Amino acid sequence: MAMSEPLGAGVEVQPPSDRAPRLTNAQRDRLRALGEVRSTSPGDVLFQDGDDGYDFFIVESGAVTIVQGYEREDRVLAVFGPHQFLGELGLLTGARVYLSAVVRDGGEVIQVPAAALRKLLGEDEELSNVILPAYLARRARLISIGAGVHLIGSRFSPDSRRLRDLLGRNRVPYQWTDLEEDDEVDALLQAIGVEPAETPVLIGTGDVLRNPTNNELAKALGLGAAGAPPALCDLVIVGGGPAGLAAAVYGASEGLDTQAIDCIAFGGQASTSSRIENYLGFPTGISGGELAARAVLQAKKFGARMAMPAQAIKLERDDGHYSVQLEGGDVVNGRTLIVATGAQYRKLGVPDLDRFEGLGVYYAATLVEAQMCAGDPVMIVGGGNSAGQAAIYMSRHASSCRLLIRGGDLGKSMSRYLVDEIERRDEIEVMTHSEIVELHGETSLESATVVDNRGDERTELPVKAAFVFIGASPNTDWLGGCLATDEDGFVLTGAGLGDEDRDAFVDGDAPYFLETSQPGIFAVGDVRSGSVKRVASGAGEGAMAVQLVHHRLSGH
Secondary structure, three states: OOOOOOOOOOOOOOOOOOOOOEOOHHHHHHHHOOOEEEEEOOOOEEEOOOOOOOOEEEEEEEEEEEEEOOOOOOEEEEEEOOOEEOOOHHHHHOOOOOOEEEEEEEEEEEEEOHHHHHHHHOOOHHHHHHHHHHHHHHHHHHHHHOOOEEEEEOOOOHHHHHHHHHHHHOOOOEEEEEOOOOOOHHHHHHHOOOOHHHOOEEEOOOOOEEOOOHHHHHHHHOOOOOOOOOOOEEEEEEOOOHHHHHHHHHHHHOOOOEEEEOOOOOOHHHHHOOOEOOOOOOOOOEOHHHHHHHHHHHHHHOOOEEEOOOOEEEEEEEOOEEEEEEOOOOEEEEEEEEEOOOEEEOOOOOOOHHHHEOOOEEOOOOHHHHHHOOOOEEEEEOOOHHHHHHHHHHOOOOOEEEEEOOOOOHHHOOOHHHHHHHHHOOOEEEEOOEEEEEEEOOOOOOEEEEEEOOOOOEEEEEOOEEEEOOOEEEOOHHHOOOOOEOOOOOEOOHHHOOHHHOOOOOOOOOOOOOEOOOOOEEEOHHHEOOOOOOHHHHHHHHHHHHHHHHHHHHHO
């Protein structure tokens, strides 16, 4: 459609950068061979929010504006010019479109089908090294500026918190509007025909979603795998943390028909870490979310099906294979199974805890939480690496940051590099021998009573957010006792299995190192008894388990 004043008029074209590189003549020639050259006019829409997907576009001449809320709010995010390309990470993952591309200055574009681009990136290392980092950088930028789909709700609503958590854990860029803080929200709701009582509401996917379930939101956004899995997979992976993701990458890359499922988001607890600085190959560190996003792309490139949200609720053995029943009634069948369901954070033993969860008490310290408590006093509870990383991250946003540990030595269970960084930061106060015993507040957390466990001294301190990292318990309830576990519920494997746990192995057969009490079922990562609770070790176990899967399958 023609426009008298094209969107982005007066906005400068993105200068060359990691987010907006320019392709060389040779690179554009290779892409041109896969697509077609199109003429464009001002106002042409190349793709629009709500579309199921979009193609890859390179601007040959002219300029294209990237817009949030096209024909609603018309928020201009960027303008791309000659030899720059459009799109971001969703093009590679197959997610639904939540931004629009509108031609500002007429010219020509090269249009390449998305499927052809994905195939090319798996074969052309040079182009992959240009496009993939740009897409990752654009996704990070969209998240940081609050652009993408639009979520409207109350910060006091558990459903708002649930949806924000799902979006944040899956690194879906979104704009948040708080009913209690935005003066223009009533007019916005009226414009889309929504009453405040119907919130939280999400727009930008083509439909108005009124308080959607996690499954409804994931489907609307195009997250996870499309369609049902085959009748029988070679390998089913339950859990999508570092261990499960590594197993998905190596299983699919080595020719196994691989199905991975996770209940909330791929990345597990690691995806909530703002910065992992001791992971091999990333000397400047990497966020847990970006590490997970890279791994998901890698697994999909090799053909793994990544399904979420998919909650495993029951495990059964059925005629020589294993069946995983999912919440909602679906069943996934596999010749072999890798259990990578990790562990869940333990909770504070204080009165009225459930009243403050999501309203001041959190179990992850991500950008979402940082935005919610910017300029406020916060507390971090715990002495492990997750607590140390959270303290460093939140200290950059909060007015004050206290780190509470039950013992007297911060270095007892925390990596030295984190201890050194915390000690260098004046913004972080370490409180040893300290525990929270009471939480206070009317509608949200306002203060906490802290006790010195060497005596009875109690102090009430102001706090708007308390981040709890005090250990974890294994996510094994869904196994229903099918696998042998230790006294704490972690799954036993290999040499850790007693003679009484090996009845399923016959004819002198013995379990492999990561194999459980059932042949063909392996346990990796935090859910496994005796595992090292680190990202690198989890990824290593996931990779190793795939080799043992091959041995078990060949044995059959």
